[in-house]
Amino acid sequence: MLSAIKKEVGLRKDELENKTLKSLYFGGGTPSVLSVDEIKSLIDEIQNYFSFDEKIEITLESNPDDLNKNFLKELSQTEINRLSIGTQSFFDDDLKLMNRAHNASEAESSIKRAQDFGLENISIDLIYGSPTSNFEIWKDNLNKTIELQVPHVSSYALTVEPKTALEKWIENGKVSSPEEAEQNQEFYYMKDFLKDNGFDHYEISNFGKPGFHSKHNSAYWKSEPYLGIGPSAHSYNGSLERSWNIPNNSIYIKNLNQNNLPKETEILSEKDRFNEMMMIGLRTIWGVGLNKINQSFSPEIIEHLNREIKPKLESEILIIENNYLKIPEKHWFLADGIASDLFIV
Numbered sequence: 172m173l174s175a176i177k178k179e180v181g182l183r184k185d186e187l188e189n190k191t192l193k194s195l196y197f198g199g200g201t202p203s204v205l206s207v208d209e210i211k212s213l214i215d216e217i218q219n220y221f222s223f224d225e226k227i228e229i230t231l232e233s234n235p236d237d238l239n240k241n242f243l244k245e246l247s248q249t250e251i252n253r254l255s256i257g258t259q260s261f262f263d264d265d266l267k268l269m270n271r272a273h274n275a276s277e278a279e280s281s282i283k284r285a286q287d288f289g290l291e292n293i294s295i296d297l298i299y300g301s302p303t304s305n306f307e308i309w310k311d312n313l314n315k316t317i318e319l320q321v322p323h324v325s326s327y328a329l330t331v332e333p334k335t336a337l338e339k340w341i342e343n344g345k346v347s348s349p350e351e352a353e354q355n356q357e358f359y360y361m362k363d364f365l366k367d368n369g370f371d372h373y374e375i376s377n378f379g380k381p382g383f384h385s386k387h388n389s390a391y392w393k394s395e396p397y398l399g400i401g402p403s404a405h406s407y408n409g410s411l412e413r414s415w416n417i418p419n420n421s422i423y424i425k426n427l428n429q430n431n432l433p434k435e436t437e438i439l440s441e442k443d444r445f446n447e448m449m450m451i452g453l454r455t456i457w458g459v460g461l462n463k464i465n466q467s468f469s470p471e472i473i474e475h476l477n478r479e480i481k482p483k484l485e486s487e488i489l490i491i492e493n494n495y496l497k498i499p500e501k502h503w504f505l506a507d508g509i510a511s512d513l514f515i516v
Contacts, residue, residue: 175427177216184220193224194387198232207245228386235273235281247288258295261315264303294323300354301329302347309357322383328354375454446514453510458497479513
């Protein structure tokens, strides 16, 4: 697999016009199961075709149970300068419900170990609204985050996905279903608590201290071009074209062995581009630039937007600041619904 991924990098080196990378992200799974030598060899291969910005952010996604002392010691000697750790919670009951391999002690100790080796740019994932949790436990999770001096938090409401163990447990009455009112309360408490502790709330689910916002994810939210390498990886040219690699590992490798790119491509319609801009942009502190809308879309779509936003501007569910359309932070919990009201169907 490693050689196939390296080959794909070479075959796709010309798809990004800018050869100076500002971010590199090892994620979408559990790349921390790779050895440090394998991670280093991938970085070296990328540098055969691209240069790195002097302030490049290089992130490794990891599970707490993968971050043992030896791994972190070796990792600290590579170009990796940011960790995204799938913590989820600092309470064992939550972790058992989510079927996580690590326990609460490992969740905490993995962060401390990483910091001991100088890896201080850490993001953790936290899940709120779990039926095994409550408001006091959620506050304790956030207090632990501050105590550990974590500078970035990505936090999401627990959702019940179809055909999962959690769905089955809820159907059988083993656990209760997540309550939207409780999730709402915990979201707004988190928003105020983290802001009071020096975090910027720059995207609905993301909080970072100044200088620790995710450069990589911010590029997605600003619709900048990106190149995804590996099975199932997605790419975007910043304009009309999106592509994705096939998910089947053996077919992926077979194609690359034959010098064929294992990807499919679609040209985005004007409607798709507009809807995506609304969905992504309105989740952020930056909002959606109306100048960009006026330059990028037909008069019919602009007329549609002006018509749909009028009542929302009057009720202040939407606002315009410096010619950017935004959702006020107090309504962010409802942002997906607000954005979808603006979609062209």
